[in-house]
Amino acid sequence: MAAPDDQLTTTDLAIRAHDITVCLERTTVPEFDFISLLGMATRLALHLRGVQAVSYPTIRDVAVYLLDFPSSTVVKPVLELLAEAEFVKLDTEGLTIRTVIPDIPFYEDVFTSLGNVAISQSKISEPEFLTLTLMKKLSASPMLVDHVYQTGAEKKLVDRVIDIGSKGNYLINRRARGRSVLLSPTYFPENVGAYSDLVAANGAHKVKRVLELLKENQGWPLIKIETERAIGQISIDDTEIQVAKMLAGEGFLPPPAIETTHAGVNSFLFGPRPGKTQLPPEKRPVYEAAMALVASVRQGQLLPAKYAIRSPIALLSAFRDRGYIRANTEALEQYRQVAALRVGRIIQVENNWGELHLIDLPENREAVDMAITMVSGSEPQVSAREDIILSLRQGEKYVESLIGRKRILENKPVEIDEETQEAIDTFLLRGRE
Amino acid sequence: MLFKHFYSLGWFAQPEVVVFHKGGVNEQKKVITDIDVLALRPGTDLSWELVLGDCKTLKGQSPANRALWLRGLMNFFNASEGLLVLKKEQPMEADHKLFASSFNVTLLDENEFDEYDKAVIYPNGSSNYPLTLNQIQRLINIQVRYPKLKPLVEYLYILSWNENNFIDIVRKLIGEAQQIYQEIDPSIKEHLALILDTCAIFSIGLAECVGIIFKQYFKPSTHGQLDESLKYLLWGGRSQYDFVARLRNELIAAKRTPATPLALPEWERFMQLVRSLLEYPALAFSLPILFRNAAINVLFDQPFLGTYNSDKDLLLLKFGMLVYNYFCRAAKFPPQAREILEGEFVRKQSSVLSMSRNASDKEEGSQQSPVITNTTSITEEDSQRSDHKTPSSEHDHTPKNNIQPELPLEKNTKPVSDQDTEKPL
Numbered sequence: 001m002a003a004p005d006d007q008l009t010t011t012d013l014a015i016r017a018h019d020i021t022v023c024l025e026r027t028t029v030p031e032f033d034f035i036s037l038l039g040m041a042t043r044l045a046l047h048l049r050g051v052q053a054v055s056y057p058t059i060r061d062v063a064v065y066l067l068d069f070p071s072s073t074v075v076k077p078v079l080e081l082l083a084e085a086e087f088v089k090l091d092t093e094g095l096t097i098r099t100v101i102p103d104i105p106f107y108e109d110v111f112t113s114l115g116n117v118a119i120s121q122s123k124i125s126e127p128e129f130l131t132l133t134l135m136k137k138l139s140a141s142p143m144l145v146d147h148v149y150q151t152g153a154e155k156k157l158v159d160r161v162i163d164i165g166s167k168g169n170y171l172i173n174r175r176a177r178g179r180s181v182l183l184s185p186t187y188f189p190e191n192v193g194a195y196s197d198l199v200a201a202n203g204a205h206k207v208k209r210v211l212e213l214l215k216e217n218q219g220w221p222l223i224k225i226e227t228e229r230a231i232g233q234i235s236i237d238d239t240e241i242q243v244a245k246m247l248a249g250e251g252f253l254p255p256p257a258i259e260t261t262h263a264g265v266n267s268f269l270f271g272p273r274p275g276k277t278q279l280p281p282e283k284r285p286v287y288e289a290a291m292a293l294v295a296s297v298r299q300g301q302l303l304p305a306k307y308a309i310r311s312p313i314a315l316l317s318a319f320r321d322r323g324y325i326r327a328n329t330e331a332l333e334q335y336r337q338v339a340a341l342r343v344g345r346i347i348q349v350e351n352n353w354g355e356l357h358l359i360d361l362p363e364n365r366e367a368v369d370m371a372i373t374m375v376s377g378s379e380p381q382v383s384a385r386e387d388i389i390l391s392l393r394q395g396e397k398y399v400e401s402l403i404g405r406k407r408i409l410e411n412k413p414v415e416i417d418e419e420t421q422e423a424i425d426t427f428l429l430r431g432r433e
Numbered sequence: 434m435l436f437k438h439f440y441s442l443g444w445f446a447q448p449e450v451v452v453f454h455k456g457g458v459n460e461q462k463k464v465i466t467d468i469d470v471l472a473l474r475p476g477t478d479l480s481w482e483l484v485l486g487d488c489k490t491l492k493g494q495s496p497a498n499r500a501l502w503l504r505g506l507m508n509f510f511n512a513s514e515g516l517l518v519l520k521k522e523q524p525m526e527a528d529h530k531l532f533a534s535s536f537n538v539t540l541l542d543e544n545e546f547d548e549y550d551k552a553v554i555y556p557n558g559s560s561n562y563p564l565t566l567n568q569i570q571r572l573i574n575i576q577v578r579y580p581k582l583k584p585l586v587e588y589l590y591i592l593s594w595n596e597n598n599f600i601d602i603v604r605k606l607i608g609e610a611q612q613i614y615q616e617i618d619p620s621i622k623e624h625l626a627l628i629l630d631t632c633a634i635f636s637i638g639l640a641e642c643v644g645i646i647f648k649q650y651f652k653p654s655t656h657g658q659l660d661e662s663l664k665y666l667l668w669g670g671r672s673q674y675d676f677v678a679r680l681r682n683e684l685i686a687a688k689r690t691p692a693t694p695l696a697l698p699e700w701e702r703f704m705q706l707v708r709s710l711l712e713y714p715a716l717a718f719s720l721p722i723l724f725r726n727a728a729i730n731v732l733f734d735q736p737f738l739g740t741y742n743s744d745k746d747l748l749l750l751k752f753g754m755l756v757y758n759y760f761c762r763a764a765k766f767p768p769q770a771r772e773i774l775e776g777e778f779v780r781k782q783s784s785v786l787s788m789s790r791n792a793s794d795k796e797e798g799s800q801q802s803p804v805i806t807n808t809t810s811i812t813e814e815d816s817q818r819s820d821h822k823t824p825s826s827e828h829d830h831t832p833k834n835n836i837q838p839e840l841p842l843e844k845n846t847k848p849v850s851d852q853d854t855e856k857p858l
Binding site: 052053054055089098101103109 | 654655656701705708709712744747748750751754755775779780782783785786787789790793
């Protein structure tokens with residue numbers, strides 16, 4: 001019997017369907033009626049938030065060219081699902097949709113409501129249910145394939161689901177230490193080999209626990225984990241400490257480190273970086289900056305020279321709202337990396353006292369907001385592409401321009417074939433024909 | 434004339450506003466005085482600014498005294514400006530005008546008003562503005578034909594203008610509407626017009642509310658933050674909210690029923706409405722005029738919001754639709770009342786979009802001509818070479834700035850079928 005937190009809620013249905021749809025891009029899967037419809041509806045809804053009335057042809061073009069809907073024929077059923085959820089109003093002429101007027105909820109309700117409506121309208125097939133359940137488990141941690149077989153589903157079905165996921169780019173089946181490990185690049189976009197090895201060596205349950213604790217206590221210093229045998233206020237055992245050490249070790253991207261005269265070099269551990277459904281590629285530098293900020297305040301909170309930061313959230317909020325952090329003697333070392341990433345600049349006020357001033361740029365403010373979210377233990381939300389939302393708000397001409405730009409970028413030059421490449425290489429080696 | 438003047442400036446103007454003291458001791462409210470026109474204009478800081486306008490005949494009073502009277506009223510209403518048009522047989526002293534101007538009252542002679550009007554609303558003035566006092570009076574007089582609607586009409590046109598602050602209107606107007614919702618008949622156009630004008634007054638409070646929330650939180654990032662801030666704002670502060678909530682809970686508990694948190698009806702919908710408006714809070718201050726125009730259109734069988742035809746109006750029309758939808762649900766009006774006019778809003782947005790696309794296509798069509806001409810000339814030159822294009826090829830030319838969406842590239846879709854299944858590891 002599945003543990004309660006493994007059970008799929010209607011919110012889970014929408015989020016996981018969305019994540020799978022994003023990874024599938026234009027790939028169609030015959031078994032995925034429910035997932036495709038719900039995933040595309042969620043994706044479109046996220047991009048229509050705050051947008052005024054849009055003509056149906058524009059919505060169709062955005063869906064097909066920018067949101068990777070597999071074809072224009074799916075747009076109408078998706079809009080009808082959104083209308084059923086009262087997320088859009090449709091102006092129709094007979095069976096033809098003329099105009100779409102969005103009214104998408106701004107908070108988390110969008111997933112729950114869409115999930116509820118989709119469930120009431122369609123049935124989830126067995127492969128879909130298994131896929132969604134698997135994605136939910138994999139969002140917390142990679143797992144051994146053997147454990148998937150133990151869920152009670154037929155082996156043939158499990159194999160088919162894994163195969164679809166592999167071809168659809170939302171599952172990776174990787175061998176490590178003689179065992180097959182399943183990961184989702186949606187939630188673990190980096191260090192695939194290292195995570196596989198970690199799970200194969202220590203067990204999925206232990207890895208999952210450590211990752212969950214790190215998500216709730218982002219930027220926790222490794223030295224504290226080792227000496228206090230705890231992450232946050234929660235005790236961990238030897239295996240879990242080992243997992244934490246491995247996360248800072250070889251195979252993984254080096255975590256942020258801060259060197260201070262009083263505490264030496266310390267690494268600060270974070271949960272897995274968000275995948276593309278939560279963090280678009282262009283936001284990665286912002287995330288790096290947020291990690292540097294979190295590491296800095298954790299240094300001040302947990303490894304101070306003299307006076308500890310009592311509330312990292314209050315400190316970061318003041319940094320964002322006031323524009324600076326009051327001078328202290330540890331600022332020069334504590335915020336060096338933050339300054340190196342040009343989020344702030346350290347101004348020396350007297351002797352060894354430094355004041356960190358925010359460089360007031362939109363991306364830096366965003367980094368501070370992200371740091372506050374991370375320190376408070378909140379998970380990043382499923383995100384939408386801001387350029388699409390902005391274009392939709394500005395009007396159809398801007399949308400056309402965006403579509404045109406994407407089409408230009410998609411016109412990649414034809415890649416050279418292997419035979420020709422070999423001929424060129426041989427010619428260059430020989431120096432003559 | 435002041436009424437049209439203010440409307441032409443884009444301000445929401447209410448004629449014949451009765452003034453009484455809210456803390457009066459008499460059982461029946463005693464009218465102190467009245468203002469000919471009270472106008473609301475959007476301030477630069479996302480709040481309303483009041484302007485008082487009055488037309489008076491002078492009988493044994495100097496213009497300066499009259500200006501002082503208006504100044505007193507301005508203080509009472511916290512208005513920023515006053516405009517006084519006096520019907521006077523003799524010309525006004527310049528010193529009287531300067532004196533009045535020193536406390537933000539513009540003093541004008543009736544004969545001067547026309548020139549003033551044309552200078553401010555250059556070049557034609559406001560005399561041709563379509564909205565008239567008679568039309569507003571017809572709205573107010575709905576209660577004569579439908580006396581059961583009097584409580585709502587009384588609040589709309591008398592009591593709401595004497596509230597201490599506009600935010601109180603949000604709560605109280607819903608309450609007033611709930612008192613009479615059973616009298617609303619969607620088949621009667623006067624009733625629909627009244628609902629629209631109710632939304633106009635409701636939007637005054639709503640806009641003020643949105644402005645304050647925006648200045649406090651910008652766009653609240655969590656549901657909880659918006660929930661709490663709205664509740665305290667609507668009930669006049671945390672302590673007031675807690676007091677009323679406790680009182681309510683005790684009343685409900687006396688009936689042995691579990692109490693839900695104190696909030697406006699359809700609270701989640703209201704939060705979604707406010708959050709939507711926070712995307713462009715300044716636009717909320719255009720809603721009262723939108724609804725008043727709609728009310729007049731419905732009452733006089735005019736095209737629904739016929740003057741809103743630009744694609745720049747699309748977001749305002751959407752906001753109007755959302756406000757109307759919310760208010761009808763909160764007030765428990767018959768669903769048909771909501772559906773009829775919501776349909777009008779939807780059709781209006783659709784037609785504006787359609788007009789905008791047609792205009793854009795025409796513009797591109799006219800811009801294409803020079804390009805086609807160029808192609809023709811190139812073709813003529815090419816015809817002298819051996820590889821010239823045939824004349825029909827000019828029709829194949831697609832201008833770079835006119836992206837013609839093609840059918841999606843079906844060949845890019847890769848179905849994953851059973852035949853693709855490999856043997857498991």
